[in-house]
Amino acid sequence: MDPFCLKKLNKERLERRAAILLTDLTDGRDRVVKETDPVAGKLGEAIRKAFLTGQSGAIEIDGSSFFLNVYLPSPRLVVIGAVHISEALAPMAKAAGYEMEIIDPRSAFATPERFPDVAVYADWPHDVLLERPLDSYCAMAVLSHDPKIDDPALEMALKAGCFYIGALGSRTTHAKRIERLKTLGFNDDHTSLINAPIGLDIGAVGPQEIAVAIIGGVIKAFRARDNLGKDGN
Amino acid sequence: MVLQQPPDPLIIAERWMLEGRDVAIATVIETWGSSPRQAGSQLVIDNSGNFEGSVSGGCVEAAVIAEAADVIRHGKPAMLEFGVADETAWKVGLSCGGRIKVYVERLG
CATH class of the missing domain: 3.40.50.720 (NAD(P)-binding Rossmann-like Domain)
Incomplete structure (x- = not known):
């Protein structure tokens, strides 16, 4: 995990904002997605669903494997x-x-x-x-x-x-x-x-x-x- | 503001990182059958074998911590699978009868 991503993710969580850590399992690269970030296509749809349900999970898109770890503030x-x-x-x-x-x-x-x-x-x-x-x-x-x-x-x-x-x-x-x-x-x-x-x-x-x-x-x-x-x- | 359930593994990972320790993060990627911890659950491990969090009810943690030492050394992520169909599962013993997939990566 990128240390910058960890800091960004923790900051969002501490400030009670929802975030997803998106990891490309093929190459290990990751990024933090906020609810306000626009993400298009199939991945965007999966991200939208993950924010709604709060359920983390792996998905396959066009031969790539991603893991979406969802962090929602406790309501x-x-x-x-x-x-x-x-x-x-x-x-x-x-x-x-x-x-x-x-x-x-x-x-x-x-x-x-x-x-x-x-x-x-x-x-x-x-x-x-x-x-x-x-x-x-x-x-x-x-x-x-x-x-x-x-x-x-x-x-x-x-x-x-x-x-x-x-x-x-x-x-x-x-x-x-x-x-x-x-x-x-x-x-x-x-x-x-x-x-x-x-x-x-x-x-x-x-x-x-x-x-x-x-x-x-x-x-x-x-x-x-x-x-x-x-x-x- | 404080998170709900201290100690929080990712907050601890950040603290360890700032202290200059090498850190690995293990995340449950997928579960089948009855697994005690759901996808997204995390365990963080430092280079001295200290850990915080969990990826199972305690049955596979030791194996994950051992693997984390390698991941910290080489920097290459590892995908581990534990389950009743797997021979190693008998050794580490997923008593619940489920199967889990755990991704272990180095921080930085």
């Missing part, structure tokens, strides 16, 4: 609101391989006792997320029911290009939410990125089923994301 699920749905969501997120964290400034809600296996931040989303910045490998579920808590978090998620943004609430609640976001300078293209009512449409009843709908929506968005050719966040 984070940031939940705003220490509510019942968050309690049900925590073990599901863990099982699906997401690092979940809960942010809720209402310290009576956000207690470690209620959420034994999850990082809980009893502070305002804006403050927590400045310390722990969002990126395109983050999903956000906004569940607090309080615009003072939810709106600033949504604003930051939209700006960071989170791969999934879901917001709890009825269509009426969401219509009002969109109006408030528009006064902050967001347009329809932005607000259409918010999944509301939150989660896959499975007719969910109660916190547990809504949590299933949310984690399903997060997984679906993750496997359909396409950062190729976009500016990195």
Whole structure:
């Protein structure tokens, strides 16, 4: 491996950006491919698929053998609101391989006792997320029911290009939410990125089923994301 | 920012390189049947035989580390195969019954 490639690869990984180490097994030469790098042809298609699935593997193209080693940042699920749905969501997120964290400034809600296996931040989303910045490998579920808590978090998620943004609430609640976001300078293209009512449409009843709908929506968005050719966040 | 699962083999390889050590990197290229580590898993080895990471559940590491010493010396990458169909597999013992292909290359 080229030492320059190793340094470049480690830098990408430490900064939570996806990268592929592409090795030509015929001659041992390698290069680092970022999601934003354009790669054409059959190899480009294989790279695109590898970024989506996160699966490393060998491929044969026109008599040459390549190995694609995919390094994806571990996806984070940031939940705003220490509510019942968050309690049900925590073990599901863990099982699906997401690092979940809960942010809720209402310290009576956000207690470690209620959420034994999850990082809980009893502070305002804006403050927590400045310390722990969002990126395109983050999903956000906004569940607090309080615009003072939810709106600033949504604003930051939209700006960071989170791969999934879901917001709890009825269509009426969401219509009002969109109006408030528009006064902050967001347009329809932005607000259409918010999944509301939150989660896959499975007719969910109660916190547990809504949590299933949310984690399903997060997984679906993750496997359909396409950062190729976009500016990195 | 810290990676999730320290110690991370590639971060360690970079540190070893900066310390002036010779380093080999072993990567699982392909697996068949039940293999404990999936394609892309890595093991890094230095010229003193120190290693970090894994390419199997521990069954073929010793053979890979031995091969890494040669790769460090000659600089030529090697493709190793371990499996039940292979005679060496009985010696190194892939207890899981799977087969794996491991690529070993020198850093630099």
